[in-house]
Amino acid sequence: MPDGEHRTLVSDQVVTFIPALRAYGRSLARNPDDADDLVQETLTKAIARAELFHAGTNLRAWLFTIMRNTHYSNWAKRARETTGAQDCVSGEVISQPTQEWTVRGTELMAAVNRLPEHYRETLVLVVMLGLSYEESSEICHCAIGTVKSRVARARSMVVDDLEGNA
Incomplete structure (x- = not known):
């Protein structure tokens, strides 16, 4: 199968795992915005490297592995950086659930x-x-x-x- 067809096939299948990726991303990132960024980065990497996926293997596990590795790489980068996000009050909840x-x-x-x-x-x-x-x-x-x-x-x-x- 030519690379273009393989990439399209993998890209189409990847879409079905987005809800599971979002759930796993939230468990890793603990922040909904960071989780969405992690999912997007995972999808981008998966589609860009679709030729590395072997047909007949577990696509979900492959995607989760990409996400996990991406999370740890990003975490290591952030450990070296200092941001002002901790002081920002815009992310706080205004009303409590009833x-x-x-x-x-x-x-x-x-x-x-x-x-x-x-x-x-x-x-x-x-x-x-x-x-x-x-x-x-x-x-x-x-x-x-x-x-x-x-x-x-x-x-x-x-x-x-x-x-x-x-």
């Missing part, structure tokens, strides 16, 4: 966001995005047992946090 389920959902996500990164990442991949332990282990570059252990510990840590035992 619905009980919204409050509980916010508490749950806050507990997930307080997890150490390796626990949070595996919890999001397996529990929230529904990836198998095997797919998650490929994305995280660790053993399946490690993923299972991290997910179990992350669940326990979230429960303890929500119950006030953390």
